[in-house]
Amino acid sequence: MADQAITDQAWHWPAGNDRVPYWIYTDLDIYQRELERIFQGPTWNYVGLECEIPNQGDYKRTSIGDQSIIVVRDADGGINAMINRCAHRGVQLCQQDKGSVTEFMCPYHQWTYDLVGNLLGIPFQRGVKGKGGMPNDFSLADHGLQTIRVHTRHGGIFATLSSETPNFEDYLGERILGYYDRVLDGRALRLLGHSRQRIGGNWKLILENIKDSHHASLLHVFFVTFGLFRVDNESRIEMDPTGLHTALSSIRGKQELNEGTAQMLSFDSDLALGDPRLLDTVPEFPGDQTVVMHTIWPNLILQQQSNTLATRQIVPRGPGAFELHWTFFGYQTDDEAMIARRLRQANLMGPAGLVSIDDGEIIERTQNGIRPNPNGMGIVEMGGRDEEDADHMVTEVALRAFYKGYRNVMDL
C-alpha cells in the first residue's frame, strides 16, 4: 500500500506530548525531514561492533538512514567509514554485506581506493599513446571516497554524517553512558551471529515499543508468565536530558499470582517450561537488574535480557517500513557453558523470538490501523502527562519524553 502524504495540511502537533499525531508515521515529507534532520543530522548512528571486523581489510556494508555506508578496518587497526559510492560516477562499491579486501575497486572504470578512502589510481589517467586521459590538473587527492566521522566505545561503532555532532560521551549523557558501559564494559566482544527482518511499520514504532514498558505485561504472555519483564517487577525508567535515549531496567519477578499479575488476562500460573534451561540465567553484571533495554537515539536498541545480549540496528525504509538488523554477542571470556546459554536464550529474541515475534506483528498491525487515518492521534497518558523518570513500569513516560525530544529535533 502506498504511503500517504498530507502536504496540503500544516503540521500541527495536536496537544502536549501525551498525544501523538498519526501523520508522523505516514507522511512522506515528514519522513524526508527525518532523514535530513535525524539520520543525516547531528546524531551518532550505530553501525556495528568492532568484533564484526576484527582484521585489517575486514569490512561491513550497513546503512545510516537510507545512506549505504562501508565500515572498514585499516592497516593501522583503525576503523573508518565512508559512503558506499564511487567518487567517479556514483556506483555502489560494495555489494556484499561483509568481506575482506586489500582495497576497494569500482568495477565500472576501476577507480581504486585504499582502506581509508583515498583514491589510489585511475586506469588511463595519463591517456593511451599520448591521447585522452584525465586533465593534468586532476588530483587523486581531491577525489577520495566521502568519509564519515566514526567513534568507537568498548566495541561499539558509531558514525555521524554531520560535522556538528557533539562528542559521543556528551551525546549519550552521563546516566545513559553508565548503562551503556554496564553491558559494553570494555571486555572484548565475541560475535555470535546476525539476523535481519523487514517490518511493515514506521521506524519510530520499534523505538516506542522498547520504551513502552507496560505493553510487555499485556502482549507478551511469555514475559508475563515467567516474570522476565512485568509491571509488578522492581523497575526503573531513566532518560537523558533530551528525552531521546532511554534505559528501562528491571529485576526478574516470580511466577506468582499477585496484585499485578491478577490483572493480566494472559497470566498463567500453571504454565511450565518443558525445558527450564531456557531461563537458566547466571548473574553477570553489577547491580540487581536482570534486564536493561537501552534505546540510543536514533537507531540502536541495545538489549540485555538475562544472558542474551544483542544490538538491533534500525534502518528506515520509507514511512511505512523499516529493517531490524540484529547482532547477538557475548564476551571473549565466555566459557562454553555461557556461550551455549546465550545461544539458547537467543530464542527469546530476533525474527523468530518467543517474545519479539509479538512486537513485529503488533507494529505491522499498528501501521495498518494508522495508515488510512493520518489525522488521528494516539493516547500516551499511562502514568500521567509528565516526562520525568519513573520507578515503575505502569507508565508511558518514556514515550512522552521521546516525543518531547523528537518535536525539538523536527521542529514540530
Next chain:
Amino acid sequence: MSFTAKLRREAEDLLTDYTTAIDDGALERWPGYFADPCLYKIVSRENVDSGLPLALLLCDSPGMLQDRADAFTKLNVFAPRIWRHMTGPVRLTADGELTRARSNFVIFETLSGQNTHVLCTGEYCDVLVHQAGALKFAERICIYDTTMIPNSIVMPI
C-alpha cells in the same frame, strides 16, 4: 551406497508428514517427528558461511520442541496465515550408522487480503535415525538463504 526402497520410502514419508503437519497448523504433532536426543535449528546461510553459531530458533531437547510448539499455539500473538511448504527431492547418504538427508524448501506465506509472498527459501540438512520402530529426526538443520525475513517466522519451518 544404495538404500533399500523401504528406507527411502520411510524417509520420504517422514519429510512429507513433517511439512504437512506444519502446513495444516497441527503443531502439536511437530515434536513427535524428532528423536530423543534431538537438535532442531533454523540458521541463516550467512551465519553458517561465516562460522557463526547463532540460530534464529534453537531446540536441543524434546522439552524445548514442546515449549516452542506451545508458544506458537498458545502464547505468541500473530495474524492468521496459511503456509505452504514446497520441498524438493530428497538426497540420502550414509554416514556410518547414520542416514543423512538433504532437500530444498520454499515456504509461501499467505495473509488475509495480501499477496502470497515467499517467506524464505533454503535447505534442510537432516540426520535420520530409527527409534521405537519409526524413522525420526535426530537433527533437522534448516539453513535459510533469505537475507531479509518478511517480518517474523511465526512457526517452525
